[in-house]
Amino acid sequence: MKQPLLALVELNKYYGDVHVLKDVSFDINEGEFLTLLGPSGCGKTTLLRCIAGLERIQSGDILLAGTSIKELAPNKRNVNTVFQNYALFPHFNVYDNVAYGPRMKKSMGEAELKTKVAEVLELVQMSGYEQRMPHQLSGGQRQRIAIARALINEPAILLLDEPLGALDLKLRKHMQTELARLQRKTGTTFVYVTHDQEEALNMSDRIVVIDQGQVQQLGSPREIYNNPANLFVTSFIGDRNIFPVEVLQVGDDYSQVRLGEDVVAVRSSPSARGALSADDEAVLAILMDKMRISCEQMDNAFRGEVVSIHYAGSQIRIEVRVAGRILTVVEYQKLECECQVGDSVFVSWEESGAYLLPQEDGWEERGL
């Protein structure tokens, strides 16, 4: 089996009494774009800082190409970080900022350095800006310089801490494509931290979902989106209607559940298969945009009453009250059923969009 580039082995990190990383273990493969995804305060940035050497870990180990780096100072680790606020040196111009790493490490002469700086600036499409000072650059340009400054060191891993957080929406979209391009072109392993699921799903080869200092799920964007491992991932990724249902019968692939008076058959998640039996309460999660509204009675559907209809550009959001709960349906095409507020309708969904999970204590109170 191929050796992973970076192996995290049962990392534990405390701030005083607060346990911020709990037995975090996973591998990062060479050349992949890996995203650490989670809500604010989940420990994802702390994990990144532990890899960079800016934070110490209390137990566990970090292996870079098989060698432990946990005792090494940040400047001795072959990883570089791009900080959220760029952290360019304000008193250096672009050239000196980019040249900083090699100069400190004395890894190349000034002539070689000049070619190298030109090369990385070209890579981030910032050629010609050598003499500018950081305060003369826009946010997006500073971001590119911060990336160039890290890439010139040719790190084994580039760590990016919410690098697009401070940019406006349009620029963010552009930089997403740009980052993915850079990653492919340089072949550098990227570890990217974000709380934005769309960013994560767009750019990553693999995603690590983190919550409360623990890895919740690791997988490709597709796996995580379609087959979330638990309730947290289900509610964090994708826009879903999540509500408790009563289990009538559990099968290998499908289970029968009831909401109000309607009985439907839904896909069971792997975690539901072993854990659920008849008469249990479970949680049904349905992707909003895989749902459909029809005026006629049909199988595998909930009967409900239209509460509101919003036209939001290309999509139409309809809220339907089913057995006392409000479900949101997102439709992209013209409604097949011209319903009005107050009408009685039937809500159905594509089979792959619905997922049955075991109930977990207190998940509704967390407001997920």
Added chain:
Amino acid sequence: MKAKVSGFGIFYLSLFFVVLYLPVLSVVLYSFNASSSTAQWTGWTLDWYRQLFSDRVIAQAFRVSIQVAVLTALLSAVLGTFTAVISLWVTNRTKKAIQGMMILPLIVPEVALGVSLLFFFNALRLPFGILTLVLSHSLFCVPYVYIMVRLRLQEIDVSIIESALDLGASRRQMVRTIILPLVAPSIVTAALLCLAMSLDDVIISTYMSGPRSTTLPVHIFSMMRVGVTPKVNALCSLILMGTFLIIGFSQLITKKRRFS
């Protein structure tokens, strides 16, 4: 928003500045007075300045003052900056201890400070003179440098420091290439402040002066015992001018481009 100032407000403010600066102005004015008495004005003269420049004792005291002030400013700048930078890496507890010890020389009355230094240097058998003057002046100057440099350090984004380390700089390299250039304006301003404070000090200098190493303010003080002569006025005017120049210079430095 600019509030409108009432007539009384303007009057009050003017009065305040008149009371504040009139004595200063009168000293300058009387340094040009031909009469040797301050009681009357008999015309313009530069005699007092001529006498001042030919006074050997004053010239010697002036040299001592300048030497002490420059050495104090340099020593304080180095020590204060060093302590402030070191504070970045110590535990919170040590940081608090350092801060406390830094504030102490500023709140202990100078008279008491002078006496204790006198005993201390006596016990060490240090000869009183420039060395003791510089050491004792630095005692109350280092805190100012420390405070000003720390304030500037707090404005520096931590991630700038972290990214320097992350990019491959050792701590020492990082301090040299990132921290020192960014805090340099504060160091210079603080050093100029030290220069002014050292030039100005009377109480501690009185204790610390040795034979042939009296500072200018101490000498002026002793001159005053035999009465205010226009020569003292002339000297004070020159000192005033020097102080204004230093302050103006430090303002210029702080006003120059500041980095975030």
